[in-house]
Amino acid sequence: MSKILVIEDEAAIRRVLVKILTEENETYQVEEAENGTIGLDLIKKNDYDLALCDIKMPKVDGVEVLQEAKRLKPEIPFIMISGHGDLDTAVNTMRLGAFDYISKPPDLNRLLTTVRNALDRKELVVENRILKKKVGKNYEMVGESPKIETIKEMIDKVAPTDARVLITGANGTGKELVAHWIHQKSERSDAPFIEVNCAAIPSELIESELFGHVKGAFTSAVKDRAGKFEAANKGTIFLDEVGDMSLSAQAKVLRALQESKISRVGSDKDIKVDVRVVAATNKDLMKEIAEGNFREDLYHRLAVILITVPSLNDRREDIPLLIAHFSEKIAAEQGAPPKKFSGKAVELLKGYDWTGNIRELRNVVERLIILGGAEVTEEDVKLFASK
Secondary structure (H helix, E strand, C coil): CEEEEEECCCHHHHHHHHHHHHHHCCCEEEEEECCHHHHHHHHHHCCCCEEEEECCCCCCCHHHHHHHHHHHCCCCCEEEEECHHHHHHHHHHHHCCCCEEEECCCCHHHHHHHHHHHHHHHHHHHHHHHHHHHHHHHCCCCCCCHHHHHHHHHHHHHCCCCCCEEEECCCCCCHHHHHHHHHHCCCCCCCCEEEEECCCCCCCCHHHHHHCECCCCCCCCCCCECCHHHHCCCCEEEEECHHHCCHHHHHHHHHHHHHCEECCECCCCCEECCCEEEEEECCCHHHHHHCCCCCHHHHHHHCCEEEECCCHHHHHHHHHHHHHHHHHHHHHHHCCCCCEECHHHHHHHHCCCCCCHHHHHHHHHHHHHHHCCCEECHHHHHHHCCC
């Protein structure tokens, strides 16, 4: 059920908008406000998925409503309603945070398309905010080795800028963690962080996932859908395993980076986006370029800043800290006190060949906590963590 507020002082226009919305979708719950003051009171008291707001209203106009609503509840998307003389003001409201604007009298198709797009964006933003609350604990960067300290220093320098970053390293080294840290320490930290695993999405769907699609663009496109670039507007998009992206999708990403514009699959309409791109790969992209699998021009666009995450074997001095960190975290998840690892158990683990890197170490620590004794000993390691 999507809850929509219509703020419009002209009763006839207000009735038309309510009628269009309720007849289009029975899950739309539409409420009305006859002026800006009433609209703001309703916004303070209720949660809305979308607001449609007239610009020219007595006492409190639409621009003032938008600005105050964005201060109170910034997650509510606003579609501004403009008369012919208000177009310049309508465009300016988008700089103030409005999702879009429609002109009077409202065109049915444009109105419904804009409403659906705004609701899609709201849903993605809410999902991202829920995930973001979990990010702090899930993405701690643990380690004091020289290589990790170098990465931390680089993040501190790079994060406040909008420079694009390419993160390289083997599977399980923590590339995603570095991307989260860049976002959290950036000026965009309050905006969405949208992650796309390019290797997990079929090549025929990657363009739709990244850029969205319009209804009818392909067989299963039953409605317009916003893509990840739109969802990440004003924030950061993380293209994980970017080396697995199809060449056609690479071309569109390149255009998005060059022109700050995207177009949905099946549409020729340009959509402006303001997105910081952070990418990661476990592949040798120079080799992929030589073999014709990756665009060299895209590589140079992505790799403004290059961060290489070391393997766990190259930072063994961090293993005791990581064991303690994972022990505490796993214990908290299980509602139990953390288990102590004996000195000999830690030394034995430090000597293993960690081909799976930090991801493998975490799995081994969890196994030892479950199967080991009250204190994890050298014998427990030999029994349950044998390589």
